[in-house]
Amino acid sequence: MREISAQSQYCGQNDLRAHFGLGDATTVQSISVEWPSGATEGFDNVSGDQFINITEGEGLKVGSFQTETKDLIIYPNPAKEVLNIKSKSQVQIASVKVYTVSGQLAMSIMGTNQTATIDVSGLAAGQYFLRIHSDQGSHQAKFTKE
Structure with missing residues (x-):
């Protein structure tokens, strides 16, 4: 379990991202998120080697994609x-x-x-x-x- 919080000490700030190493695995079997509101969301078979953004009630979004590339x-x-x-x-x-x-x-x-x-x-x-x-x-x- 990883807890993500904005700050843990006076005048401190924590990174709001969680980084997970998968070793040789190419997919994450399951991701479970327990939100402060009490809601729980689960996602199965998520591909590795990517950034994802999880927003309460909106599901998974693959991060930092753009509609055009320069090349x-x-x-x-x-x-x-x-x-x-x-x-x-x-x-x-x-x-x-x-x-x-x-x-x-x-x-x-x-x-x-x-x-x-x-x-x-x-x-x-x-x-x-x-x-x-x-x-x-x-x-x-x-x-x-x-």
Whole structure:
């Protein structure tokens, strides 16, 4: 159990983030949050290697995602059947992972080079997050599936 509080001593301030190491695990089996209001929320099978934000009554949100990246073009947004990812420069895309707003891995595509076309027709309508790994680092973006 980790308790998160704003301060623990006079004129002190604590970090409002909790960091958890997973070792070799790739997912967190379950997260349970007991709020000061008395409410309890639980989340199962949350993907690791990410920042998440949990707000009482609003569920999990994958953190720090932006809608555009400086090196990649993602279109169309919203997408119905396919989502295209194209490099603005010579960025080599190594993998693309699609996550639901609750942090669940929805699909994973490996080795796409400079352009990726992702079939999103099998995804339910809603918001999704992309994590794109390339030779230039990691890129994040958000898209809507209609």
